[in-house]
Amino acid sequence: MNLLWLGIALLLLPALWIVILPLRRARALHDAQQAFEAEERTDAQNVAVYRQRLASLEAAHARGEIDAARVEEGRLELDRSLLEDTQARRRAPLRSPQAGRLLVPLVMVALVVASLLWYQREGAEGDLALYAVHQEVRNSPDGSLAMLIERLEEQAKRQPDNPKVWMSLFPLYRDGNRGRDAITALERLIELEGRQPSLLAQLAQIQFFVANRSLTDEVQALVDEILGQDPRQPTVLGMLGIHAFDRARYEEAIDYWRRAIAGFDDPGSAEALREGIAVAQQRMDASSDKVDALQAAQDGPSLAVRVGLAESLREWVAPNDTVFVIARDVAGELPPLAVERATVADLPLEVTLDDDDAMAPQARLSRVAELRLTVRVSSSGEATPQPGDLIGEAGPVMLGESDTPIDVTIDRVVE
Numbered sequence: 506m507n508l509l510w511l512g513i514a515l516l517l518l519p520a521l522w523i524v525i526l527p528l529r530r531a532r533a534l535h536d537a538q539q540a541f542e543a544e545e546r547t548d549a550q551n552v553a554v555y556r557q558r559l560a561s562l563e564a565a566h567a568r569g570e571i572d573a574a575r576v577e578e579g580r581l582e583l584d585r586s587l588l589e590d591t592q593a594r595r596r597a598p599l600r601s602p603q604a605g606r607l608l609v610p611l612v613m614v615a616l617v618v619a620s621l622l623w624y625q626r627e628g629a630e631g632d633l634a635l636y637a638v639h640q641e642v643r644n645s646p647d648g649s650l651a652m653l654i655e656r657l658e659e660q661a662k663r664q665p666d667n668p669k670v671w672m673s674l675f676p677l678y679r680d681g682n683r684g685r686d687a688i689t690a691l692e693r694l695i696e697l698e699g700r701q702p703s704l705l706a707q708l709a710q711i712q713f714f715v716a717n718r719s720l721t722d723e724v725q726a727l728v729d730e731i732l733g734q735d736p737r738q739p740t741v742l743g744m745l746g747i748h749a750f751d752r753a754r755y756e757e758a759i760d761y762w763r764r765a766i767a768g769f770d771d772p773g774s775a776e777a778l779r780e781g782i783a784v785a786q787q788r789m790d791a792s793s794d795k796v797d798a799l800q801a802a803q804d805g806p807s808l809a810v811r812v813g814l815a816e817s818l819r820e821w822v823a824p825n826d827t828v829f830v831i832a833r834d835v836a837g838e839l840p841p842l843a844v845e846r847a848t849v850a851d852l853p854l855e856v857t858l859d860d861d862d863a864m865a866p867q868a869r870l871s872r873v874a875e876l877r878l879t880v881r882v883s884s885s886g887e888a889t890p891q892p893g894d895l896i897g898e899a900g901p902v903m904l905g906e907s908d909t910p911i912d913v914t915i916d917r918v919v920e
Contacts (some may be wrong), residue, residue, distance in 0.1 A: 553741065558583055634660060635669055639666045649676065668697040675707075684715035705731050706740035713744050720748055739768035743778060750781065755789035758782075806870045807842075808832065808861035808902065809910035812880050814852045818895055818915065824850035827886040830913075831879045832858050835901045840868040842876060849882060855910055880913045894919040 520611045530820060559580060566576045638656040642648040654677050661670045671694040678687035691708045709727035713798055716724065742899045747762030755777050762785075810830055814822070825848055831844040843862035863869040872874070877900035885891055897915035 511763060521532060530556050546763065547909075555586075557584055557585075582872075586647065600822050603724055615742060634664070635667075635673065650681065654681070665693075666697060671697070690716065699732070702735040702738050703740070706738050706744075710740055710744050713748070718751055726854045736795050737764065739765040739767045740776075742768070746778070746781065750785055753788070755785040758785050787918055806876075806904045807857050808855050808870065808876075808904060809855060809908075810878060810880075811854060811855045811910040811912050812847075812897075813912070814849070814882075814895075815914055815916040816898075818918070821895060821918065822849045822882055822886065824848065826882050826884045828852065828854075828915075829879075829881045829888070830856055830858070831881070832876045833879065834868075834873045835875055835877055839872070842868050842870050842873065852915075870904065873904070875903045878911060878913050879903055880915055881919075890919055892919055 511569055519746040533540060533879055557835070562576055562579045562583070563570075565571050566573065572581075572874050635657075638660060639653070642653045642656060646650070654674070656678070657670060660667075660675045661674065664670060671690045675690040675694065678684075678690055681745070688708065688711055691704065691711065694903055695701075695708065696703050705727055709724050709731065712724050712727070713720065720728070727739055728745070731738050738761060742761045742765035746765065747756040749755075749758035750762060759782050762782050766775045766778050769778070814827065828847040828849060828851065830845040831841050833839070833841055841864050843858035843860075844864055845856045845858060845862055846855070860869040860871055878898065880897045881890060883891065890896070895915050896917055896919055899913045
């Protein structure tokens with residue numbers, strides 16, 4: 506700042522010199538004018554002409570060419586003409602060259618004060634203070650982000666109407682996970698700069714993240730206002746893409762992000778959105794494959810099985826014993842086609858077997874036309890049959906032959 510004031514002083518010196526210059530030249534101009542007026546002979550020439558005309562008038566009277574009345578009339582006219590010429594050329598006396606000296610210092614002071622006031626109003630003193638803060642923190646051995654924020658907050662108190670203060674604080678708050686402070690700084694900046702779409706978009710974005718990536722009523726109102734002014738605003742479109750992505754609306758997210766890329770001038774932001782589009786496309790494809798698989802399972806064959814336990818074997822089992830419902834091919838050449846698990850406490854029960862219950866991709870209900878059903882109760886929970894397990898069987902059963910459940914009763918003990 507000292508260099509600034511020194512520069513202003515150096516610029517004022519030539520201006521003050523120009524103010525003083527007429528005063529320095531006053532004496533020479535006064536003397537020259539006075540000498541000019543002293544040497545001027547116009548009045549003497551007028552008197553000589555007057556006398557010559559008067560002599561001519563008297564000579565004409567002596568020759569008898571005019572009478573005395575005419576002579577007297579001509580003399581009066583000559584007197585009047587001489588007086589008029591003399592009066593017209595009479596000049597006011599020259600003022601002293603020292604006159605007005607006191608006004609010069611007043612003009613100089615007024616010039617300095619007016620210059621300083623104009624600079625205070627139109628100059629960039631506040632911006633220079635911000636620059637000094639950045640330089641101080643950068644050159645300080647203890648310089649840190651916290652120190653920079655502290656210095657800028659001091660400047661915000663000193664010059665709250667300087668938008669560049671809030672423009673500097675906002676990204677520091679945002680990147681420092683101080684969302685509420687970032688919102689406050691940005692709202693103050695909008696008050697000073699007006700509701701520009703770019704500023705409103707940043708406000709909507711920070712409020713969106715502070716609200717855990719939710720479109721609150723406040724955020725939605727900002728989005729509507731922004732898109733009403735600029736339907737292609739990239740920051741808002743990118744945020745809407747994130748909101749759609751979080752809710753698995755991948756096609757919608759891709760559309761928002763593609764429109765946002767067209768409005769971004771920053772290559773880094775555009776590249777980040779392209780990566781997001783790639784991830785959304787992968788998830789959309791995976792979701793489509795899952796839906797196809799589920800649809801295929803729903804469209805494939807299924808078999809309803811109703812399982813019961815013979816009364817004579819109830820004392821052989823405990824409520825927590827495992828119940829396996831197994832479907833196999835009639836020839837017994839494939840792994841189990843479908844397996845469901847339950848407990849004795851669930852009996853009697855009804856289950857539906859389909860391709861989702863397969864244990865191997867190559868062994869599904871849809872691979873066979875008929876099958877055998879085995880229901881086994883295991884106290885150990887082992888998949889391999891053990892002596893003492895209880896068992897019941899049914900089949901062969903034709904798939905799709907009947908819509909009614911197939912009854913299987915657990916009625917014997919494995920030896």
